[in-house]
Amino acid sequence: MTRKHRKHPYRKLPLPSNAPFELKPSSRKGWGAFAKTRISKGATILIDKPLFIIYKPSLKITEEDVLMAFLRLAPADKETFLRIRDNGSASFESLLATMAQNTFQVHTGGSNLAAFGMFVLLSRFNHSCSPNSTIPTSVSESGRETLAILAKRDISAGEEITFNYLPGFELKSQHERHQLLQFTCKCEACHASSSAQRASDMRRTLVRGLQYLSRGKDLDEQTQDSTLPFSIDPELKKAAEELRIPLSSRFLIDLLSMALLEEEGLIDDLIVKKIQTVSGWFETERNDRIAKHAMAQATWREKFCVAARLYGREDAADHDVAMELQTMRDLALEQ
Ligand SMILES: C[S@@+](CC[C@H](N)C(=O)[O-])C[C@H]1O[C@@H](n2cnc3c(N)ncnc32)[C@H](O)[C@@H]1O
Incomplete structure (x- = not known):
């Protein structure tokens, strides 16, 4: 591990004490999450709460919406937000870009309102077209705004943990998948x-x-x-x-x-x-x-x-x- 990587801001992201994964550079994908120990099929990998939620359809969220949400955060959460990097490298160019790359739709209190949560840890996991973890889904016991991922199969220690960014597209061809993802996927299936x-x-x-x-x-x-x-x-x-x-x-x-x-x-x-x-x-x-x-x-x-x-x-x-x-x-x- 180089000095640059030891000092990387992701090192200070607050992981749950029992997290079975760590954040590390991932070959050709920026940083990613890697299993620290063997994770059995069905085990919970992460339960994540959003730093904040914006109640708007994603395309209507503005720079100002994200700024207002950021300003309302507690100081420690502001620091966490500012540690996020664009695919592990430089800071994002705008708050809106940070939001776009680190957000998941959430379902709030039975309403049909569109709502998007800023999930700092879930967003550190890379995509795979043959993922070993489930896509993030609501955990009803702890509120529907909380999302969790579980192991889809046994995951070995050291293996990168991935999920599918665009559910339901596994059966498309590689070309179609890359067009939808808007980046050239470097997962094992595509490699x-x-x-x-x-x-x-x-x-x-x-x-x-x-x-x-x-x-x-x-x-x-x-x-x-x-x-x-x-x-x-x-x-x-x-x-x-x-x-x-x-x-x-x-x-x-x-x-x-x-x-x-x-x-x-x-x-x-x-x-x-x-x-x-x-x-x-x-x-x-x-x-x-x-x-x-x-x-x-x-x-x-x-x-x-x-x-x-x-x-x-x-x-x-x-x-x-x-x-x-x-x-x-x-x-x-x-x-
Ligand atoms: C939400 S971030 C994932 C974490 C990110 N790698 C980091 O360092 O913070 C999503 C970005 O990671 C990269 N990424 C995720 N999965 C990838 C994959 N399978 N192949 C190539 N790049 C990937 C892409 O640049 C994508 O826009």
């Missing part, structure tokens, strides 16, 4: 050789297509017109959009997605729970047995290979499952 990168883009595009079949809509929650990023038979596309894909196909589609997502390091508990639920829907006894046997396998690829025996098989629950999914979709649309 791979060009052939590995092409394979990764292909897997992510394939999962996006498979998810379209399973959910009947794309990442933006819309049905696609003819400009699909993957080729789908029009009849099949219509069946997907009407949620009429038979249960055995639905199960195989989800398992294949999981096998591909596993390769990309993108499995999370939510999708695991979803497929566990789907596996319990079979009513035809033989199908149910195959689904259970598939789910008992160790890897998602093995689960898919066993479940392949369900290919083309009808199930007694097909009609009811389609009805139930359509009702759930209609209820969600009404809200």
